[in-house]
Amino acid sequence: MNLLEAEDLAVRYPNGTWALHNVTFSIEAPSFTAVIGPNGSGKSTLLRTLLGLIEPARGHSGLMGYDSVRQKSKIRKLVRYVPQREGIAANIPLKAMDIVLMGRLLKKAPPRIASSKDRDLALDALKQVDMLDLKDRSFSELSGGQKQRVLVARALAGEGPVLMLDEPLAGTDAHSQDLIVEVLGKYHNEHDVSIIMVTHDLNPIHTYVEDVLLLKNTLVGIGTPCDVMDIEMLKRVYGPSARIVEYAGHRYCITRDSGFDRHD
Ligand SMILES: Nc1ncnc2c1ncn2[C@@H]1O[C@H](COP(=O)(O)OP(=O)(O)OP(=O)(O)O)[C@@H](O)[C@H]1O
Ligand SMILES: [Mg+2]
DSSP: OEEEEEEEEEEEOTTSOEEEEEEEEEEESSOEEEEEOSTTSSHHHHHHHHTTSSOOSEEEEEETTEETTTTHHHHHHHEEEEOSSOOOOTTSOOBHHHHHHHHHHTTSOSSOOOOHHHHHHHHHHHHHTTOGGGTTSBGGGSOHHHHHHHHHHHHHHSOSSEEEEESTTTTOOHHHHHHHHHHHHHHHHHTTOEEEEEOSOSGGGTTTOOEEEEESSSEEEEEOHHHHOOHHHHHHHHOTTOEEEEETTEEEEEETTTEEEEEO
């Protein structure tokens, strides 16, 4: 079963920008997949296209065997999606706990009333990301990193075989990054759940990631983290200053875009 597939995929926004072109690949389920590439390289566009939120100009894509355009309602049921910029308005007084409960309630038919099982799962997810103490804090009053942890908890509390997270590590410090990555990695290993994660930095996730897609408005590289640590490939994406450095048995990728990425 393919977790993700795309064939000759091209996506153009109404303003004429070609965000993606000539994208063909497939990745088998289950997988922990990282999508990397510089700003504007089409990472978020690829996720939104796979989910059927944007229709491609050419070609097609699919998720777990379903077509992104024709079967998007099926895909929505399978995927727990954390978008890059969560549009939760600051003036709506939702607590952290309410946000996590949304992960359980939004896919239910109305009336959406939380059962004790829903509450238990939400509390367990908050505990996993070390946010239990702040469960009654207003979401809008949390720091950027704390918000990210709550949004990861919302995905963990939900159901469905695929977690899709667009830059869950953005704006988080090293401690929060490690926590989020470890929680997601463990979740992937212990449950039959695939994870697709957009990131700028392969370093914090390289021990868990199985497949990497390297984008620059087309597919530049696909493979294991080690395969994608290819200097010619990285230069094509990040420019001539990209370097790979070996130190103490580890390979580090240094790019101006992402700082450095390490891979064993
Ligand atoms: N709603 C939109 N309307 C028009 N153009 C868009 C829109 N969203 C993205 N684009 C353009 O499409 C291209 C790909 O954008 P996308 O957001 O997919 O990149 P990204 O890799 O996710 O970048 P980032 O790392 O900054 O999140 C960019 O050139 C961007 O300007
Ligand atoms: Mg993006």
